[in-house]
Amino acid sequence: MTSLSLAAVLAESARRYPTKTAVVDGDIRVTYADLWQEARSYAAGLRELGIRPGGTVALLAPNVVDFPRAYYAALAVGATLVPVHLLLTADEAAYVLRDSRADLLICHGSQLAMGAAAAERAGIPLVTVGKVPSDPAAPPQSSVQQLTELCAGLEPLPSYASRSAEDPAVILYTSGTTGEPKGAVLTHLNLVMNTMVNVFDANESRTTDVVLGCLPLFHSFGQTVAMNGTFRIGGTLVLLTRFTGPAALELMVKERVDVFHGVPTMYVALLTAAAGRTGLPRLRLCISGGASLPVAVLERFNAAFDTTIFEGYGLSETSPTATTNQPHFGTRAGTVGHPVWGVDVEIARPEVPERIELLGTGQLGEIVIRGHNVFARYLNRPEATDEAIVDGWFRTGDLGTRDADGFVTIVDRTKDVVIRGGFNVYPREVEEVLARHPAVAQVAVIGVPDPVHGEEICAVVVPDPSADLPDAQELVGWARERLGRHKYPRRIRFVSELPLGPSHKVLKRELRRTIAES
Numbered sequence: 204m205t206s207l208s209l210a211a212v213l214a215e216s217a218r219r220y221p222t223k224t225a226v227v228d229g230d231i232r233v234t235y236a237d238l239w240q241e242a243r244s245y246a247a248g249l250r251e252l253g254i255r256p257g258g259t260v261a262l263l264a265p266n267v268v269d270f271p272r273a274y275y276a277a278l279a280v281g282a283t284l285v286p287v288h289l290l291l292t293a294d295e296a297a298y299v300l301r302d303s304r305a306d307l308l309i310c311h312g313s314q315l316a317m318g319a320a321a322a323e324r325a326g327i328p329l330v331t332v333g334k335v336p337s338d339p340a341a342p343p344q345s346s347v348q349q350l351t352e353l354c355a356g357l358e359p360l361p362s363y364a365s366r367s368a369e370d371p372a373v374i375l376y377t378s379g380t381t382g383e384p385k386g387a388v389l390t391h392l393n394l395v396m397n398t399m400v401n402v403f404d405a406n407e408s409r410t411t412d413v414v415l416g417c418l419p420l421f422h423s424f425g426q427t428v429a430m431n432g433t434f435r436i437g438g439t440l441v442l443l444t445r446f447t448g449p450a451a452l453e454l455m456v457k458e459r460v461d462v463f464h465g466v467p468t469m470y471v472a473l474l475t476a477a478a479g480r481t482g483l484p485r486l487r488l489c490i491s492g493g494a495s496l497p498v499a500v501l502e503r504f505n506a507a508f509d510t511t512i513f514e515g516y517g518l519s520e521t522s523p524t525a526t527t528n529q530p531h532f533g534t535r536a537g538t539v540g541h542p543v544w545g546v547d548v549e550i551a552r553p554e555v556p557e558r559i560e561l562l563g564t565g566q567l568g569e570i571v572i573r574g575h576n577v578f579a580r581y582l583n584r585p586e587a588t589d590e591a592i593v594d595g596w597f598r599t600g601d602l603g604t605r606d607a608d609g610f611v612t613i614v615d616r617t618k619d620v621v622i623r624g625g626f627n628v629y630p631r632e633v634e635e636v637l638a639r640h641p642a643v644a645q646v647a648v649i650g651v652p653d654p655v656h657g658e659e660i661c662a663v664v665v666p667d668p669s670a671d672l673p674d675a676q677e678l679v680g681w682a683r684e685r686l687g688r689h690k691y692p693r694r695i696r697f698v699s700e701l702p703l704g705p706s707h708k709v710l711k712r713e714l715r716r717t718i719a720e721s
Contacts, residue, residue, distance in 0.1 A: 210363035214227075217588055219235075246275075257281065259282060263318045274420075283374060292317070308321070366700045385582070390579050396575040405543045410438060410449060414719075459485075467496045489513065489516045495631050495634075514528055516611065520591070527575075537612060546572065553602070567614060636686055637692075642666055643667060646664050649658060650715050651718055665700060701714070
């Protein structure tokens with residue numbers, strides 16, 4: 204057995220940088236030594252509650268310092284950690300608790316109403332961390348066990364429990380766009396390697412980095428790239444509980460943040476908030492992932508903030524980073540760069556699900572991935588695992604190409620492709636064109652049912668508040684001049700905002716549902 208634990212990420216930085224600030228959470232500043240001691244103290248409390256190596260601990264918490272405390276506590280006691288999305292209903296969260304066979308739920312006080320209901324329905328105990336606000340829907344504070352109080356009379360664990368490199372470390376639940384959510388089992392090796400590769404190979408990270416932690420920490424991007432990556436390099440993570448463009452700008456200036464990780468909607472929000480404002484943060488390194496970043500947004504952001512966005516690509520099943528634009532290879536707008544160290548990314552024939560047939564340079568097909576970052580399995584779902592991992596490759600369900608220089612381009616999700624009159628139309632291509640219109644702040648393109656063409660192309664547009672409201676026909680004309688006759692949208696819908704998921708990605712399935720209903 205090769206011993207390896209993700210807990211070592213924090214343990215080693217506590218040894219190397221004991222007095223350095225690891226986390227900033229409002230007025231709270233916690234050093235690496237203190238954060239690791241607090242995590243080991245929580246771990247002692249978990250052990251007192253019966254959690255042993257191989258157990259499973261769920262965590263429901265926002266972006267506050269108690270998230271890394273509890274996260275590393277579960278790892279230190281040798282348990283598998285199951286982060287729970289904050290925007291789930293109690294029934295949805297109870298499903299995650301039952302499916303993962305969680306032994307215990309650690310719930311931040313701010314989430315107690317939903318967390319207590321979910322734990323009760325799943326039939327598991329609950330302990331709280333953080334302050335419990337007055338919420339009539341939450342159980343009385345006196346009836347809830349506080350992990351901090353339990354730990355008060357216990358000695359912190361001396362170190363973290365030994366785990367095998369192939370033991371599960373974290374189970375991340377997919378969003379469930381095609382049926383019930385599935386738990387992707389990520390090993391200690393998966394997550395340690397992805398953390399290491401992100402900071403030492405893919406990005407020019409530094410121990411002096413001050414990173415904005417605005418991505419949800421329950422999501423793989425926020426966990427691996429922002430939190431674990433920052434702790435591995437010995438940087439400082441500045442937490443933001445609720446992201447808005449103005450709040451993020453103010454906090455970045457105040458704390459002198461120089462590294463930003465975000466999804467495209469966050470970059471759009473920062474651009475809007477920065478309009479006409481002086482004294483913007485000096486961002487040395489910006490990383491985009493989670494969804495395709497429109498080239499127009501990338502160019503405007505780079506110009507406004509005098510920086511360079513490095514766009515990457517990955518999934519929960521790939522820990523998450525699979526490819527990224529990297530300083531070593533240079534950047535190419537509109538692409539997601541090259542595979543990270545130790546990972547292969549190829550294009551395969553999508554219509555042959557039972558085996559992998561690789562395609563040549565420039566050919567469109569399904570993106571397939573193999574390497575140290577690919578998850579072990581879907582929990583309790585051997586058939587789904589066998590469908591996803593074929594001949595040692597993970598089939599992503601994403602369509603893309605790879606050019607002669609090795610840059611990978613994401614064309615679209617297979618399920619988002621619009622088939623209009625028998626022709627495949629890739630929404631991202633249409634979105635890129637409309638995003639360049641000066642009156643468009645955000646746009647999402649979807650297919651809607653049509654009696655003649657099967658599907659019609661519909662552009663859902665958030666107008667730029669600083670520009671005059673565009674006319675629908677004006678946008679149709681703009682796209683018609685720049686796209687083939689089968690590609691431009693015939694329908695335009697204006698909305699004040701696009702529906703976003705917990706990780707701030709646009710929910711196209713929700714758009715399709717609401718437009719179909721109307």
